[in-house]
Amino acid sequence: xxxxxxxxxxxxxxxxxxxxxxxxxxxxxxxxxxxxxxxxxxxxxxxxxxxxxxxxxxxxxxxxxxxxxxxxxxxxxxxxxxxxxxxxxxxxxxxxxxxxxxxxxxxxxxxxxxxxxxxxxxxxxxxxxxxxxxxxxxxxxxxxxxxxxxxxxxxxxxxxxxxxxxxxxxxxxxxxxxxxxxxxxxxxxxxxxxxxxxxxxxxxxxxxxxxxxxxxxxxxxxxxxxxxxxxxxxxxxxxxxxxxxxxxxxxxxxx
Amino acid sequence: xxxxxxxxxxxxxxxxxxxxxxxxxxxxxxxxxxxxxxxxxxxxxxxxxxxxxxxxxxxxxxxxxxxxxxxxxxxxxxxxxxxxxxxxxxxxxxxxxxxxxxxxxxxxxxxxxxxxxxxxxxxxxxxxxxxxxxxxxxxxxxxxxxxxxxxxxxxxxxxxxxxxxxxxxxxxxxxxxxxxxxxxxxxxxxxxxxxxxxxxxxxxxxxxxxxxxxxxxxxxxxxxxxxxxxxxxxxxxxxxxxxxxxxxxxxxxxxxxxxxxxxxxxxxxxxxxxxxxxxxxxxxxxxxxxxxxxxxxxxxxxxxxxxxxxxxxxxxxxxxxxxxxxxxxxxxxxxxxxxxxxxxxxxxxxxxxxxxxxxxxxxxxxxxxxxxxxxxxxxxxxxxxxxxxxxxxxxxxxxxxxxxxxxxxxx
Numbered sequence: 123x124x125x126x127x128x129x130x131x132x133x134x135x136x137x138x139x140x141x142x143x144x145x146x147x148x149x150x151x152x153x154x155x156x157x158x159x160x161x162x163x164x165x166x167x168x169x170x171x172x173x174x175x176x177x178x179x180x181x182x183x184x185x186x187x188x189x190x191x192x193x194x195x196x197x198x199x200x201x202x203x204x205x206x207x208x209x210x211x212x213x214x215x216x217x218x219x220x221x222x223x224x225x226x227x228x229x230x231x232x233x234x235x236x237x238x239x240x241x242x243x244x245x246x247x248x249x250x251x252x253x254x255x256x257x258x259x260x261x262x263x264x265x266x267x268x269x270x271x272x273x274x275x276x277x278x279x280x281x282x283x284x285x286x287x288x289x290x291x292x293x294x295x296x297x298x299x300x301x302x303x304x305x306x307x308x309x310x311x312x313x314x315x316x317x318x319x320x321x322x323x324x325x326x327x328x329x330x331x332x333x334x335x336x337x338x339x340x341x342x343x344x345x346x347x348x349x350x351x352x353x354x355x356x357x358x359x360x361x362x363x364x365x366x367x368x369x370x371x372x373x374x375x376x377x
Numbered sequence: 378x379x380x381x382x383x384x385x386x387x388x389x390x391x392x393x394x395x396x397x398x399x400x401x402x403x404x405x406x407x408x409x410x411x412x413x414x415x416x417x418x419x420x421x422x423x424x425x426x427x428x429x430x431x432x433x434x435x436x437x438x439x440x441x442x443x444x445x446x447x448x449x450x451x452x453x454x455x456x457x458x459x460x461x462x463x464x465x466x467x468x469x470x471x472x473x474x475x476x477x478x479x480x481x482x483x484x485x486x487x488x489x490x491x492x493x494x495x496x497x498x499x500x501x502x503x504x505x506x507x508x509x510x511x512x513x514x515x516x517x518x519x520x521x522x523x524x525x526x527x528x529x530x531x532x533x534x535x536x537x538x539x540x541x542x543x544x545x546x547x548x549x550x551x552x553x554x555x556x557x558x559x560x561x562x563x564x565x566x567x568x569x570x571x572x573x574x575x576x577x578x579x580x581x582x583x584x585x586x587x588x589x590x591x592x593x594x595x596x597x598x599x600x601x602x603x604x605x606x607x608x609x610x611x612x613x614x615x616x617x618x619x620x621x622x623x624x625x626x627x628x629x630x631x632x633x634x635x636x637x638x639x640x641x642x643x644x645x646x647x648x649x650x651x652x653x654x655x656x657x658x659x660x661x662x663x664x665x666x667x668x669x670x671x672x673x674x675x676x677x678x679x680x681x682x683x684x685x686x687x688x689x690x691x692x693x694x695x696x697x698x699x700x701x702x703x704x705x706x707x708x709x710x711x712x713x714x715x716x717x718x719x720x721x722x723x724x725x726x727x728x729x730x731x732x733x734x735x736x737x738x739x740x741x742x743x744x745x746x747x748x749x750x751x752x753x754x755x756x757x758x759x760x761x762x763x764x765x766x767x768x769x770x771x772x773x774x775x776x777x778x779x780x781x782x783x784x785x786x787x788x
Contacts, residue, residue: 162694163716166754174756288757292742295749304748311751320755327754340751 123207126198130215134187140223143179147171147227155235162327165236165244168228169323172248173316176224177255178280184216184259185276189269209372213260213365220252240326247319254315254360255280261364264371287314304339315360318353402426402449410435410443410451417441419464425449425472433457438464445471448502453477453487459506460488468497477506484536486511487525490518498523508536509557512544519548527556529580537562538579541569549574559585560602567591574598582607583624586614594619604628605650609635618644621653630655631672637662644788647672653695656682665689668788674700674740683707691785692716692735696753700740701776710735710778714785722783733781736772738765 529535560576583599621631647653680703
């Protein structure tokens with residue numbers, strides 16, 4: 123399996139796209155920090171990058187890569203290798219290469235300009251978001267055989283998590299304004315990894331505002347060790363569940 | 378001979394006028410402070426040497442001066458009021474006043490000043506008292522360089538640090554107050570000044586200020602108090618160069634203004650508070666050259682406020698610079714620096730060419746629906762905010778700074 127992963131990582135790294143992605147990320151991060159006079163503003167801009175660009179690139183690149191390597195997969199299947207091993211190797215190959223470019227592109231400037239718990243939290247969150255959207259890409263690639271449809275599903279999922287979900291939450295908030303829904307809302311955010319990631323960083327960035335009435339409820343939940351470990355468990359589930367579903371599907375799929 | 382007689386009379390007079398010094402302590406003429414006070418006449422000084430004195434309630438009803446050497450410890454044993462001052466021109470300096478009594482019916486203080494004038498309380502250490510220094514119906518008193526510490530946990534079980542009631546022309550200077558109910562409490566106190574005090578970690582307010590006209594407080598530090606600082610039902614207050622810091626909580630405000638008029642807030646620093654300033658029913662106030670930094674809400678200006686001028690302030694790194702609860706705007710904003718301003722300055726006069734709308738739509742949404750805070754900094758909210766900034770439709774149109782500064786002011 124290690125050898126397989128090595129081949130896949132090398133194949134991806136040979137691909138120019140991942141290099142361009144790294145370059146764009148690092149150009150963004152370095153310029154953001156050197157242009158703004160206070161690092162908090164830089165962190166905020168980077169937050170938008172992590173919450174929008176990173177998931178978009180992760181999900182689309184992975185989906186396209188999966189479809190493009192269908193012939194390679196078929197070739198591998200003709201060899202005496204376990205099916206789940208192939209699928210897992212593909213997953214880890216993609217994860218390793220995308221995380222590597224994220225670490226080089228964003229991690230380096232982040233640790234230099236914003237060391238401390240905000241920077242560290244953003245790095246963790248960025249790594250999780252990348253992995254989660256790779257896992258979602260695996261699921262969408264398994265749902266349909268048609269490449270265009272698969273990419274469409276991936277983009278729709280990204281759009282849903284990045285944008286539509288918040289709209290629905292806002293709508294719910296106003297519809298249910300008369301009820302004590304704060305605790306329920308904490309639960310609902312767990313349904314969207316991007317929201318979860320955002321709130322984790324928010325609690326570090328806007329501490330003063332978060333000490334207000336509702337903020338205090340979130341702070342109570344997300345602020346302590348138990349809350350943070352729950353959040354990271356949920357994020358891990360977001361990595362595991364879509365991938366495991368796709369793995370089961372891949373095992374029994376007639377290719 | 379005649380001349381000699383005159384000189385002799387003068388000498389005798391001088392001798393009588395010269396105040397006695399009464400020494401209290403181990404191996405000194407007096408062992409008890411109470412006894413020394415009884416033997417003294419107005420104008421005398423009592424010097425108390427190091428030691429522990431448990432004498433119950435010490436009443437001072439003559440114009441005498443008490444000095445402590447090396448902080449003699451006066452223990453109230455959690456039963457008595459330690460010093461009760463009932464005469465003018467009294468001075469208490471250099472004592473350690475410890476463990477005053479606790480009562481629910483009357484307010485027992487470590488040092489209490491009753492209906493008098495020209496009293497000086499300076500350089501004392503007050504530890505674990507119910508009320509620290511209590512001033513009632515008094516004038517021209519000076520409370521200077523005292524250190525008050527208490528260990529209050531519940532509001533009803535602890536008194537205020539420096540409590541002033543129905544008084545006039547007081548000076549509260551250079552005191553350090555920690556852990557009381559309200560650090561400094563002013564009710565019906567006029568023409569007074571609160572200067573260079575530090576008020577920290579108090580259970581309720583750092584400074585509690587009501588019906589106290591024509592006062593000023595200058596260069597104080599209020600930090601990490603349960604509910605910040607409240608100034609209410611007062612006119613003509615001057616608030617200069619104070620620091621309001623780390624007052625956290627939904628009902629905690631750096632500075633709460635309620636029914637205030639004709640006052641000045643100049644040169645203060647508001648940092649890391651949930652709300653920097655909260656204004657309600659506040660009229661004709663000048664807010665100038667203040668710094669609002671890293672607050673949740675820089676200023677919350679309720680619609681009941683009128684004719685306030687907010688000029689030349691720095692708003693830096695606040696989650697929300699301004700919020701309000703209505704659409705009526707009767708206050709003016711001018712020449713402030715907003716770090717969220719994204720306009721340009723073509724003629725390089727340091728004043729942005731495009732007006733700035735400090736009220737973000739999201740702050741209105743949160744005001745109406747607090748749980749929406751959950752969505753803060755999400756992409757959709759950013760989109761909403763941006764579009765609202767370009768074409769204000771839901772935020773009041775005249776909530777505007779027509780002359781936003783391009784660079785922050787040096788404050």
